Amino acid sequence: MSEKNSISAEIKLVKGGPIKITGNIILTKSDGTPIPAPAGDVYICACGRSKQKPFCDGSHKQVVMGRPLL
Ligand code: FES
Numbered sequence: 001m002s003e004k005n006s007i008s009a010e011i012k013l014v015k016g017g018p019i020k021i022t023g024n025i026i027l028t029k030s031d032g033t034p035i036p037a038p039a040g041d042v043y044i045c046a047c048g049r050s051k052q053k054p055f056c057d058g059s060h061k062q063v064v065m066g067r068p069l070l
Contacts, residue, residue, distance in 0.1 A: 018043040018056035027054070 009023030021042040027035040035054065042055070049059035 013046070014043075017046070017060050019046050 009021050009025045012020040012022070014020055021044065025037070025042065027037045027042065029035060038055075044054050045052075045056045045060070047060040049062070050057045051059065
């Protein structure tokens with residue numbers, strides 16, 4: 001069985017936050033270069049504000065309904 005055939009994951013959209021990925025995944029850049037992912041669940045930024053893209057750094061908490069908190 002190839003490595004790609006053994007990949008299985010759950011992808012969950014966190015309301016107002018990141019995309020949570022649980023499972024055995026391979027994360028790559030657009031050119032195919034692997035991106036080392038932290039062990040355990042992976043949180044991908046969905047708001048565009050993270051300074052650690054592609055990972056969520058919690059910056060989404062400064063936004064409510066697309067508007068920055070005052
Ligand atoms: S979703 Fe968390 S920083 Fe973007």
